[in-house]
Amino acid sequence: MIKVFQSEFLKLKKSSIWLLIFVSPLLSTLVGIGEAFVGDSNEEEWLITLSIMSYIHALLFLPLLTGVFSAFVCRYEHVGGGWKQLLALPVSRGNIYSVKFLLVIMLLALTQLLFTVGVLSVGFIKGYNEAIPVGEILKSVMGGWIACMPLAALQMFVSVAWSSFAAPLAINVIFTLPNILVVNSAKYGPYSPWAQPFLAMMPRFDESFGALNVPPETLFIVIFGSFALFFLSGFTYFQRKEI
């Protein structure tokens, strides 16, 4: 398993995909710096910054990037007929699938880490007086990461199934774009796996809108339920797939 991981890591290093982990944190940091919120800015300045940046980062970027990462770790196998060569090696299909999935999760973790760095640097640049709400930031970043796992699992499934790069991405977009509306709905928002990264990353204020008022337990059931469904179906599919 570790050997498989190392070889996958090598393939990843040679591609430029890891550059993508910088895109979203960078853009949201710029927005965080640029955004000048008015009003009683001394209160909850960290949380306001966090929510502005999460809005950019988690509503569309994070779910869409999950799709790009998943499609990419399958791309180099699809392109050169690599699946056949890879599966001819004495490694199990389950291992390969899990390692590829782990790789996507790892890239997402790095993205979230950079996002944290972004939030902190916005705070330091603007010179916030308030103490850093470490717990809130950690909860947001970790929550966003966990909420991406079901999406990563589904995207791995479709990326393995289709050799085209755009097709899995189209699936991803079809489900992610409705987020713009879905997160406003308290009734449907909590049940859409694609809205979860956003719901998990937005810090809770006293008056929140839409699906943000839903208790975290519901969200966890949706996240783990959809993760189990997507991962197991993808995993079984890959076991039986004719290469």
Next chain:
Amino acid sequence: MFGILASDFLKIRRKMIWFLIFLGPIGVLSLQAVNFTLRYEYLTDLYKADLWGGLMNNVTMLAVPTIFIGLAIITSMIANIEHQTNSWKQVLALPISKFSVFTAKFTLGLILLFVSSTLLGLGTIILGLVLKFGSSIPYLELLKIIYYPYFAVMPFIALQIWLAITYKNQATALTIGIIGTVVSMYAVIFPDWVPYKWPTLENQWGEPLYSVGFGLLVGLLIYLMGLLDFIRRDVK
């Protein structure tokens, strides 16, 4: 030229491309249908002065990001037909100019998105009628909100088709498309010269036609630059 275009139309059969062209507008409209049915009282009250205008506003709000991501996916799929089978060489070995090959791909993208925009317009009329917004359909306004963004987004169609053809790795084109989509959602706050703002049709003069004009002009420019690059580039 028409022959190449016709062959390009043949190539996109059974590639899910037409499916996506229909799915874009249908997706936007069904989301708005859900939005309006669930909150019918609230929204009809909010827009009671101009029901059709309210509907069209809501449709464009979703349509602009959909167009951005849609055009990135469609252009990528169009170019990927040749990439996937390594057949750029074969296509260019035919007795046709590189100019026609590139222009045919670009035109194909334009036509497909035009079809998609038209469907969005027709669908909006149907949705408005189903929601009982009255029969005084503002056809002129509708034409504007459907086709103005289409023309204003021209620079991006030209850019994406060039990216998708030039870089075999479609992650490049699609990532730039995704960034564009997210940026376009906040584009209203940008200064007027930023192309991402044009499809929103907002500018300091309050005249959407300026956005359309800029879009067409810069679109043509980027198309020409892409074309020049394609003609000079070595095909592997």
